[in-house]
Amino acid sequence: MIIMKIIYLKYILTIMCVFSTLLSFARENVSLCGEWSFALEKDFPDKTDWLVTADFGKKVSVPHTWNVEDGIERVFGKAWYARKFNVPLTWNKKQVRVHFDAAYRDAVIYINGKKIGEHIGSGYTEFSFDISSYLNFGSENLICVSVDNRFSEYAFPYKEKFDWPNDGGIIRPVELIVTERPSIRYARVRSEINFEKKSASIQIEIKNWETGLSKVEYHYRIKEWKSGKEVLNEIRKVKIENEVCKVMFDLNDIKLWHFDDPNLYMLEVEAINKGKVTDTYSTRFGFRKVEVIGNQLFLNKELVRLPGIEYMPGSYPEFGMAEPLHVMEKAVDLMKELNCVITRCHWQYDKRYFDLLDEKGILAQEEIPWWQAPGNLSPEMEKLAKSQISEMIERDFNHPSIISWGVSNEVFNNTDKDVYRRLVKYAKDFQSDRLITVVSNLIFERLENDESLIGDIPTWNDYIGTWHGKNREETPEKLDIINKRALKGRPLLITEHGLCEPRFVGADPRRTTEMTYHYDQWAKHDYIIGAIYFSLNDYRTHVGEAGYGRYKSRVHGLTSMWFDKKPSFNIYKGLASPVYVENLQIKASGKEADLTLKVKNDLPSYILRNYVLEWQTVEGTKQLTLPELKPGDKFDVKIDGLSPKSCPKVKILRPTGFIVTEY
Known part of the structure; x- marks a missing residue:
């Protein structure tokens, strides 16, 4: 009996060891953020040992x-960054990649004096290089890194034709990613929802990063992001x-992602080779469906009309385009x-920004920075545009x-429509279940x-x-002619509106007047189907x-x-509120009141679920x-426990806790 127990215990321990091996975390992420040496090349004209x-x-x-930085705010040229880092012997025969979330704009990377790669013409997309064979282990x-932000004819944004800061540098986090082989480049999740x-x-x-593989074993896990339920x-x-x-x-009992109920899932994938985990990759996703039917927009099979606003990153003067997470x-x-x-x-924008939109519940349109110019694209520039689309979608x-x-x-100069068609088709070929847009200001x-x-x-x-x-x-009049001669039964998304000071005078009072009239x-x-105000911030x-x-x-901006916050901030908050207090009648005792809520049925318009009074x-x-x-509904309720000595104070909150309106 004792021998049987010992054999059984050894069997259990063996199984646990095997399972532990499969569960091991095979990817190391080593941050290279923090202290680097920095210099503008123009300040060291005779230096040759960068x-x-x-x-x-x-x-x-x-x-x-x-x-x-003081004195060099308008310096557009080449700068150099450098730092040392230790590589342990245990990384020998592993794959080591250096990964940049973004460097603006033309970046060339060197390891131990040898060029290992470059990323040219695209300052807001991530890139990485395998540096394993360039390292000194132990x-x-x-x-x-050299970074050059001179205005360029081979770049998006193009030359000086853009309306945001031309901030040069290693503007987002950089790290080393250490794995065994095979290693995972990306994992994409597509879904068909049965509502x-x-x-x-x-x-x-x-x-995978490696090519020529025929079969790979993967361990797939999916968990609810908040609860951890597998x-x-x-x-x-x-x-x-x-x-x-x-x-x-096939998954059952799924929870949909919605801007009022942003349910997320975590996918973890392990690559396994001969029983050993060689890499672990994780990504979040959600279940939601957006579609256009006729001239209307539907989210998860429900008709919606949506208010929005655009944020302009890089505007906090202390940080510029290198803004930290707390600003986002x-x-x-x-x-x-x-x-x-x-x-x-x-x-x-920074991928951490989109993580926040996922978590808080905000829909987004992400674009490549082809803004106003060039009017037409050379084959070289069209290739760069496709590269930016590819890097963005990946x-x-x-x-x-x-x-x-x-x-x-807002591209001008009679652009060849076939260029747009090719770019739209290219984006659609990724089968990402996203809409594709071309933004215009002259429709x-x-x-x-x-x-x-x-x-x-x-x-x-x-x-x-x-x-x-x-x-x-x-x-x-403009809306009428757009609807009759351009749309012809299709929807329209207002992608910008606002007041640009000091180009146009009137300050925030005029901003409020223009905003409310157009809205x-x-x-x-x-x-x-929606309106995106421009912009949240100066x-x-x-x-x-x-x-x-x-x-x-x-x-x-509204800020x-x-x-x-400017006064216009609260005006727009009221316009964008999906519900308002239509009536409040205080009883004679002053301790109770009859309250009527009204759900808007124009802009915005969507169903309210689990809102809190x-x-x-x-x-x-x-x-x-x-x-x-539902849009257009009224709700009557009696509130009690009020103080006869003060006016009632009422709030309506979203399921996510944000205050919709106060009375």
Whole structure:
């Protein structure tokens, strides 16, 4: 009996050891953020040994841009970064990649004096290189990076034709990624949702860094991101075709992602070779469906009309484009405070920003920075545009917040429409289940020839009364002609509107007047599926008419560059609120009141679920979870426990805790 117990114990321990091996975390992420040496090349004209030393210039902390530093804010040229790092002997025969979230703009990377790669013309997309064969194991190593932000004809953004800061540097985090082989380059999740059964069929597509593989064994796990509840745990050996492998799973009892209920899932994939985990890759995703039917927008099979706003990163003067996470968090919280549930991005923003949109619940359109120029693309520039689309989609494929990829914005000069068609098709070929857009500001002139009609949603940057037209009263006429001669039964997304100071005078009072007038016009037309105000914040830009140095900017926001709220902030919050207090009648005792809530049915318009009514009582606060309320619904309720000595204080909160409105 004792012998049997010993044998059984050995068996259990063996199984545990094998399972422990499969569960081991095979990927190391080693941050290279922090102290680096930095120098502008122009300050050391005779220096020739950039590649062999980290002893030059001054010490800075990466992420970093020099264009917010005193005296060099307008220096556009080449700079050098360098730092030393130790590589342990245990990394020998492993794969070591150096990974940059972004370096603006033309970056060349050197390891121990040898060039290992470059990333040219694209300053906001991530890139990495295998540096395994360049390292000295068991000793100190040197990485040097040259970064050049001179205006360029081979770049997006193009030359000086963009309206945000030209901040050069290693502007986002950099790290080493250490794995065994095979190692995972990406894992993409596609899903088909059965809304009636609350289930989904998902396809997981994996691509490895290594080529020529025929079969790889993977361990797939999926968990609910918040609760940690496991919904999938399976090991499969899969065939690789055309350097990717695809596998299908069925999941039940799924929770949908919605801007009011942003449920996320975590996918963890382990690559296994001869029983050993060689790499571990993780990514978040969500289940949601966005589609255009006729002239309307649907989210998870429900009709929606959505208010939004755009944030302009890089505008906090102390940080510029190297802004830390807490600045992004503040921006996203302000957007939610404004009741905004959709946004757009003029370029490929920091991936941590999209993580926040996923978590907080904001839909997004992400774009490559082809803004106004060049009017037409050479074959070389079209190739660069496709490269930026590819890098953007590879990085951000799984973000449920992103519902659209944009290929251009306000391009002038009669662009060849076939260029747009090729870029739209290229983006669609990734089968990412996203809409593709071409953003226009002249659809009211180009009408049926407008480039935005090539995309899935026609768009309009509406600046009637400022950049276009004589005054805002022309807006109804413009909308009518757009609808009849351009849209012809299709929807319209307002992708920008705002007041640009000091180009246009009137300050925040005029901003409020223009905003409310245009918003009222948009709300009248059900083919307008949403409106994205521009912008949340006053923003830094190299073409700004206000301020100097790092403060050179355009005064365009509902807040300052430091997020100080202007009066227009609360006005827009009210416009974007999906519900309001229609009536409040206090009883004679002063201790009770009859309250009527009204759900808007224009812009915005969407179903409210699990919203909370909160009111102040003499003993504290009371809350009531509201029933499901559809656009146009009214809800009557009696609130009690009030103080006869003060006015009732009422709040409505989203399920995520953000305050919708206060009375």
